[in-house]
Amino acid sequence: MVNRASGDRVHSGPNSNLGGLAENSMPKTQIMASEAPALPTQLAAPACRMLKPRPRVALLSNPKSTGNLAQLSRIRAYCADHPDLFHYEVEHVDQIGDALESIARVRPKMLVINGGDGTVQAALTEMHNRNSFGESPPPMAVIPSGKTNLIALDLGVHGDPIAALERLVEIAQGDLTQHLVARELIALRKDGSERAVIGMFLGGAGLADTMLFCRDKIYPLGLPNAVSHALTFAALLFRIIFGLRASFLPPRASPLQVSTSTAGSMTGRFTLLIVTTLEKLLLAGETGGEGHGPLKLVAVEEKPLSILRALIAGLTGGYKGRELRGIHFAEVDEITIEGESSNVILDGETFSADRGSPIRLKTAQPLSFVRLAA
Secondary structure: OEOOOOOOOOEOOOOOOOOOOOHHHOOOOOEOHHHOOOOOHHHHHHHHHHOOOOOOEEEEEOOOOOOHHHHHHHHHHHHHOOOOEEEEEOOOHHHHHHHHHHHHOOOOOEEEEEEOHHHHHHHHHHHHHHOOOOOOOOOEEEEEOOOOOHHHHHOOOOOOHHHHHHHHHHHHOOOOHHHEEEEEEEEEEEOOOOOOEEEOEEEEHHHHHHHHHHHHHHHHHOOOHHHHHHHHHHHHHHHHHHOOOOOOOOOOOOOEEEEEOOOOEEEEOEEEEEEEOOOOEOOEOOOOOEOOOOEEEEEEEOOHHHHHHHHHHHHOOOOOOOOOOOEEEEEEOOEEEEEOOEEEEEOOEEEEEEOOEOEEEEEEEEEEEEOOOO
16 A cells, blocks of 8 residues: 555544544545556566566554654655655554554564554553564664654764664565564553553652653753753752752652562652663663662662762762662662652653552563664
8 A cells, every 4th residue: 555645644533544443534646556557468468577666565644742843744755755664643642543443454674663652652551551572573763853852862863863763674675584683572561451551661759740840840941852861961960959949940859659569669759760661861871779670770869969979879880780879770670669649751741640549560572673773
């Protein structure tokens, strides 16, 4: 199937023209193989020998992602010139499930997510719960286009989105094996819900509160991302060092209890709480500690010296194998988080850990991802 509607735009939702196409809604330029006019007998064989279709790459774009507000027109133009790209845009994140159902029908060799960590999380969640691709989901790649792009950075993807897309399309023409890496996934459940939310990076305690402070108070100022993050970090340090509380500063972390499957439990106020399956973290070359589970846990107590030790460790090679007072590490299979309406954020989506209604983290079925650089 080749789609060329509105510069390769295919929208899910109320105006969908794929995944339940009505006959009258099919674009004039969309051709099904069974409907194509027959070639003369003497031309059919040579034409078939000459045409060598390239492996199809599916691109799922979230136009609302920050980077796409400026770059999506370039991506549309690129897709219009490359028939091996199947481009599907969604108008809302809740349409991603239907988008993946449609993408599964073209059996792509690679699925590229054009968005930030929140878009990737939504796609992973729908793939896990709907099982759209059956037992053989395609390898996933990510083009960083959001406010936060930790997953893309972990996969070595950064810089110009068109350059990244060109490289991914090039890789898809050959053997993907040497570019694939397996990534464990975090499955978050609350209140015994059967539906899991799937992600790769969870921030909790003071980190979650600081992320929300940045989202609600700093981002609206319209500053560049790097400036916004630096300003937020400075405000956090100012509050911790001087012990001040004010509406223009991040709030103090709430008490939290974190229990693990093998490393016991800990209770207190934590400036930083991270659970991830990513290989690298901000300010940490390597993570890890007790145990050998796929969930990497880092917790830093809300004390100036603990925070200073964490910063020094992060800047000098990571935390793995190092014992530092006020800093807790573990690699486990299961984690439970319970607190007094304490926030946790899984790849952009916020959840509340409450007394008697904890958040439980386990692993989900791992997936293959395409890595561009070591």
